[in-house]
Amino acid sequence: MNGLMMPSQLTLTAVMRHAQANFPGSEIVSFTADNPTHRYTYADAFARSAQLANALQALGARPGDRVGTLAWNDYRHFELYYGTSCSGLVCHTINPRLFPEQIAYIVGHAEDRWLFIDPMFVPLLEALAPKLSSVEGFVVLTDRAHMPDSTLPNLVCYEELLESQPTGFDWPSLDENTAAALCYTSGTTGNPKGVLYSHRAMVLHTYGVLMPDVFALKGSEAVLPVVPMFHVNAWSIPYAVPAVGAKLVFPGPKMACGETLSRLIREEGVTIAAGVPTVWLALLKYLRETDSTLPSLNRVVVGGSACPWSIMEEFEQQHGVYTHHAWGMTEMSPLGTYNPRVPEDLPGDQAKALRLKQGPAAFGVEMRIVDEQGQPQPHDGIAFGALQVRGPWICERYYRAAESALTDDGWFDTGDVATIDPRGYLGITDRTKDVIKSGGEWISSIELENCAMALDEVAEAAVIGISHEKWAERPLLVIVPAPGAEPDPQKVLAAFEGNVAKWWIPDDCVVAEELPHTATGKISKKDLREQFANYRWPEEQPA
Numbered sequence: 001m002n003g004l005m006m007p008s009q010l011t012l013t014a015v016m017r018h019a020q021a022n023f024p025g026s027e028i029v030s031f032t033a034d035n036p037t038h039r040y041t042y043a044d045a046f047a048r049s050a051q052l053a054n055a056l057q058a059l060g061a062r063p064g065d066r067v068g069t070l071a072w073n074d075y076r077h078f079e080l081y082y083g084t085s086c087s088g089l090v091c092h093t094i095n096p097r098l099f100p101e102q103i104a105y106i107v108g109h110a111e112d113r114w115l116f117i118d119p120m121f122v123p124l125l126e127a128l129a130p131k132l133s134s135v136e137g138f139v140v141l142t143d144r145a146h147m148p149d150s151t152l153p154n155l156v157c158y159e160e161l162l163e164s165q166p167t168g169f170d171w172p173s174l175d176e177n178t179a180a181a182l183c184y185t186s187g188t189t190g191n192p193k194g195v196l197y198s199h200r201a202m203v204l205h206t207y208g209v210l211m212p213d214v215f216a217l218k219g220s221e222a223v224l225p226v227v228p229m230f231h232v233n234a235w236s237i238p239y240a241v242p243a244v245g246a247k248l249v250f251p252g253p254k255m256a257c258g259e260t261l262s263r264l265i266r267e268e269g270v271t272i273a274a275g276v277p278t279v280w281l282a283l284l285k286y287l288r289e290t291d292s293t294l295p296s297l298n299r300v301v302v303g304g305s306a307c308p309w310s311i312m313e314e315f316e317q318q319h320g321v322y323t324h325h326a327w328g329m330t331e332m333s334p335l336g337t338y339n340p341r342v343p344e345d346l347p348g349d350q351a352k353a354l355r356l357k358q359g360p361a362a363f364g365v366e367m368r369i370v371d372e373q374g375q376p377q378p379h380d381g382i383a384f385g386a387l388q389v390r391g392p393w394i395c396e397r398y399y400r401a402a403e404s405a406l407t408d409d410g411w412f413d414t415g416d417v418a419t420i421d422p423r424g425y426l427g428i429t430d431r432t433k434d435v436i437k438s439g440g441e442w443i444s445s446i447e448l449e450n451c452a453m454a455l456d457e458v459a460e461a462a463v464i465g466i467s468h469e470k471w472a473e474r475p476l477l478v479i480v481p482a483p484g485a486e487p488d489p490q491k492v493l494a495a496f497e498g499n500v501a502k503w504w505i506p507d508d509c510v511v512a513e514e515l516p517h518t519a520t521g522k523i524s525k526k527d528l529r530e531q532f533a534n535y536r537w538p539e540e541q542p543a
């Protein structure tokens, strides 16, 4: 017997309508290349999304067409999110920091018909244009006064495109399984793969993100997504914030600029901000150097890679800001787990151990760990295994792939190795391909990196496995010194004593000027391993 409730479809159009009806005056503030404080309301934003939808229709857009964006976080990108998805098109966000050949591959694979680009990416697109055969036109996200000179064919100014269009649009009634957005994984192995998000998945994920033990957003808050809108829909903040009517604050191209972030947080009364660890390092450094504070900021969400304790400690002790550790991936929209506030009465070392974990699964995500034979492992916080997940906002198949991305029994293998403890807390140990196996036992590079990052003289740390005659592999620590520091590698290694099992302590420590990073700001272990391909352990070096 079926239930007898309304078959309303879960679509982003419903999110937009809800925000329009209930919070038309909520603000969106952006730093853009042509204006350091652009300010308008949700009502303005959705009127312009309607103008964009009209313009795209006039250009001949058909349902399901992919519209590519290469843009920072600002109000025009926000208009694109809704103007495309809610009119039945697919908003394909592209990471401009990828290698140019990868961008050309992605645009070609997605068959994007138009690209909406920030002015600073015009030279990049000029170089790629001959390879972008699916693209019919390039729209520069600026006004007439700031249009760059360019050789790009069919170049259009965004403000001119919108200008003459009506501010109302007859939004179609979409089936909730209609594709809304497309994002490619960065493809550290092989070509990037497209994850095609449906409206339904985005709406359910929005509910998941808003839960009290997750982002817990309130309408009275101001939210700063430092996580880019070109990477997994900025962790769905552009959907979740309008759902509750909070204020949105966009940092534009200034994501890594401590000064801009701190100004925006102070001036706009930001209460919650979200981003990868590297952006917080930049902000904390700026605050330290200028002796500044962030009175309105209440919490930050850190994910994308493991959050070092030093970030949590400095935020909390110097600024009274709580750091929530979250884990997810492009294929998961991205929310998997979220670490809520620890109970006040938990002793310090237990609280620290708990907060360094990635947290329990958000409702909507099921997790399990399995051994090499696919056998589920106990959730005792000790057993390691390949982490597998399932749920309504998790990818079933990559875009244009012939085969399912799931295991035979319907789970998605995350490519991470993890533990799950009896309370359900996930502890990510490594990515499968970064795992270090010494004498048949796993060593967690993430835990070793946390240990090194706790030292004042260390700005960044990475641990990779290097082949070893006796143990098959042993960990090598590579550190970047903090400004002005000259760490002694032997003392750094000595600091591991008592903090990790003796046999986990890296066999050597190398000081480097910098570490290679991926397009999403994570340390690229793959490039680091290549850099150290000829490394020899001290005892193996010729005398």
Ligand code: ADP
Pocket (backbone or CB within 6 Å): 185, 186, 187, 188, 302, 303, 304, 305, 306, 307, 325, 326, 327, 328, 329, 330, 331, 358, 414, 415, 416, 428, 430, 431, 520, 522
């Ligand atoms: P890519 O890094 O390839 O662009 P994603 O952004 O989807 O892809 O990254 C997902 C991966 O990032 C996860 O599978 C995991 O390895 C890592 N990751 C994300 N959040 C965390 C975290 N809090 N702690 C440790 N690793 C994390």
